[in-house]
Amino acid sequence: MPISVSHVVQALDDLGGEAQIGDLLRRVLEIAPKPHPKFARNVVRGRLYQFSSQTSAYKAGTPDLFESVDGLEANTGRWRLKGWQSAPDDTDVVLDEAEVDVEAAEGRRRLRVHLGRERSRRLIKTFKDSLTSFACEACKTDLGEVYGDLGQGYIEAHHRLPVAQLEDGATTKLSDLAALCPNCHRMIHRNGLISVEELVERLEARRQPYPMAAEPGVVWVEGED
Known part of the structure; x- marks a missing residue:
């Protein structure tokens, strides 16, 4: 690449x-x-x-x-x-491949550059309007459940293939996008792009397994095998 x-x-x-x-x-x-x-x-x-x-x-x-x-x-x-x-360590960099945003402390000069490849705002809006759930595809978190009205309906659209890597004239379908919470979106981009599926596997691997539940009707008695 x-x-x-x-x-x-x-x-x-x-x-x-x-x-x-x-x-x-x-x-x-x-x-x-x-x-x-x-x-x-x-x-x-x-x-x-x-x-x-x-x-x-x-x-x-x-x-x-x-x-x-x-x-x-x-x-x-x-x-x-x-x-x-x-x-001070208060910079904010937009991770979208199509836009680079470098920002320093309040009141200081801001450099905002739009590179050649632009995202389609209409496509992103259509994608979000098509969602029946705003839970993150990776961690399953619904920000509305976490933050109440403040987070209701908030989700970020992730391009599975970065915009910067698209060939000229290429189109993006709704199926090429993934719904991610901000945390998962940043983790996917952090050290080179990983897939949504790989992030899901990493999260699953870190989850502690739950104890096996007893079958219905079975009573466990302490001291018995």
């Missing part, structure tokens, strides 16, 4: 907004789905150059996301998210 610009943005954010290209590469390979390209370092560098107005590879109208910390001439290999400011 290709390494997308969203992987580079997420990796830099995970590393505090700034990193040496070697550290950046390692983090990208942790979050990008396999198989990785043979020359992954060159791909990451290409993404940095493509989305940095400091370079000749940058094209007008392209999101200006990255900047060389010490300047390209210094050749230190240190890059950061453009406009990033160090702040």
Whole structure:
């Protein structure tokens, strides 16, 4: 699978907004789905150059996301998210592959970038309207039962195949979406994409088995086999 610009943005954010290209590469390979390209370092560098107005590879109208910390001439290999400011640990990154949202402390500059592939809001609305239950497909939690009116009807739509990996012209059907609570949605995206089914298996494996119930009509007497 290709390494997308969203992987580079997420990796830099995970590393505090700034990193040496070697550290950046390692983090990208942790979050990008396999198989990785043979020359992954060159791909990451290409993404940095493509989305940095400091370079000749940058094209007008392209999101200006990255900047060389010490300047390209210094050749230190240190890059950061453009406009990033160090702040307390209160960043919020949208995990949707089609949109990258980097946000610092209140009142500070906010960088919001819509990449080329957009989600269909109509499709998401149609999907949610089609649901007969708002329980998470992975953990089975209904946020309405947890939070009452505050969580009633809240669920997130997860693309089983990330939008960023769709071929041009590809369409998404309702069956390509999964209804997930925010926690499960984030866990699926956390260290590279895993399937909903794999997350369900992990949750099931962690559940403690219940003691076997006695058959109806059978009375257990202490001390008897």
